[in-house]
Amino acid sequence: MATQRVASVPSDLPVSLADVRAAHERIRDAIVRTPTLVSRTLSQITGATVYLKFENLQFTAAYKERGALNTLLQLSDEAKAKGVIAASAGNHAQGLAYHANRLGVPATVVMPRTAPITKVTQTEGHGATVVLHGETFDAAFAHARELEARHGYTFVHPFDDPRIIAGQGTVAAEMLDDVPAIDTLVTPIGGGGLISGMGVVARASGRPIEVVGVEAELYPSMYNRLHGTDMPCAGDTLAEGIAVKEPGGVTSVMVRELVDEILLVSERNLEEAVSLLLQIEKTVVEGAGAAGLAALLAYPERFRGRTVGVVLCGGNIDTRLLANVLLRDLARSGRLARLRIRLQDQPGQLFGAIRLFDQERVNIIEVYHQRVFTKLPAKGLIAEIECETRDRAHLDRLIAALRGAGYEVGLVEPG
Template structure:
């Protein structure tokens, strides 16, 4: 098996890629720190040109290819961010690139990758399907395979983040880092432990894809589902990265979809920063278990910002629903003139804006003379919605409230 990179390899990578990737800001979030009860530092890797940290590892790998390898061209498999990183830097360096992406990859990532000049091949449902196809094409056409995480040069490139984070905030107690294949935390972990041996390292996976947790701990948890964090939805983590993370004694936390959604929404609302599900996984872990981090100096990485705009809109609206600002009320009423006016009057009185109204006369268990009127409303605060419900019930209406959970 390939040898893991050393701190010297990571320092060499930092010099190699200097000036070609952005040294992104590392900022303390006062609001998130107050919410979590810890000192929370965010590394804004979503500000890289391609929107993610993957440029570091991809570029470090490409810069070490021989002239003969460059001429043959490179191939990569990725759900999006590694794809864009390889495509962008390969074009910049004059290296032909082919990228295999799962057919389920968000449109924005496919179009951006093609926009960087790479030939895009869509294959399968998961990253693993795309990986198998890329390996097949590499053998068939002689391309150099640029692995997204299980490669020492790629890991060393990602490790440059660890150097930057501890240069900016040397007294961090713990690093909380999203895990897909494990390349990011492997590189950061090697760098961080060399600089500060007692620093705690926590990896974060989506609850639906606990592959690295199982690889490290030897557990067997169910794997699969439609996660918001598709960038870390990996069925088979790296062999090299698994060994590195075991050696570093990394603990892996699992986060639920609800916490991922909340983290994406909070970063948009509080930090005014667009972050994809995988990129928000670190914050999701802090939100899921704030007691674990209370009073400590925590560093986490907003490692990608490439989220489909429609999906982002859904996440933000769902967050308004969960916070009680938007509600859908099912109101049982007699189907006669004035019923709807009586209902909407209560919304007006409570200062709740009506977004949508729908009558359901057929698909209901109510008597034939009755109807269910679904009213979706948006309020200034949850108390206004509660007020509407009280007013409707006081007027004799039966009210049910739709829930996301």
């Protein structure tokens, strides 16, 4: 565990508690004051007292609205008339587009051509002009800066701007106003804007509050920056909202001063967190938004006995991806399984196996009966049976019954 820092904010940082409070005064009538609610079940699972901040209930389903709106409201009339521009393929684009449209400010968002069509259409639906450019975010970002210079737009950075940071810090201000007992804040880190603002509020609270950041193992960019490591930042992560290869310069300084520790979580932790939030809290959270809970699941001893505030920072997840996450979680828990059963090429072999499924009251979903594409001898064959069970113990009883009847059985494990 990292050494807990004193309750103060260094005076040379670009964002103060006064900036966060001023931001809240500006934006509070145009955003949702999302609830901070205790989760009794997640508290029992993790051993901590867990409070969830439901930022996925914002109109655009993410906290990013706060910083975007705080920035828009501080622009000059001339800047508003010329319009704003951003590079984003996610929540920043939608938050900026929504509030710019509401305020009558023209908005342009540059996205890579690889951006999901749903995010493109959602951003356009909020009134922004979407420009598709390049195959990567870096290419889109560079093009946005070119358009900024060419047309005189105001560039609104997704995280590395004191106005953005102050707006994001209003999340922590609301949390600690609503639940003063919170002694630990667990926050996802992408570029670092949210946790920088959260850290300012925590350090200015007048009491020790731990500030813990969470990154996906595949994208440990802020961890690398602060620890001098060189772990790769690449791969397909469920938490694409925090898959940032280079954290901000402003935010790196603030995180170094204000954050106690950064934890890395696996894809499996992220999947479990997304699934638990839907099953237990009945709330849809994207991978990045579930990173805080993923840390509590991955490091239970680190948080045991603490009163923890977790930010569910976004809920924009593709429905097909969500379905895949839920099915994989069912498989890992034993409630959904695929059994590979070796059969002899004799009448009644498959029937005998299926009869045991009936005896154990296991529901069969699919049967794959393979004779040709197998490495077994010509008289050998494989049946793969997908099934539903009540829990892991129920599945174990089925496997024991099949083996007891002389069948060779293997469990096809999920990733």
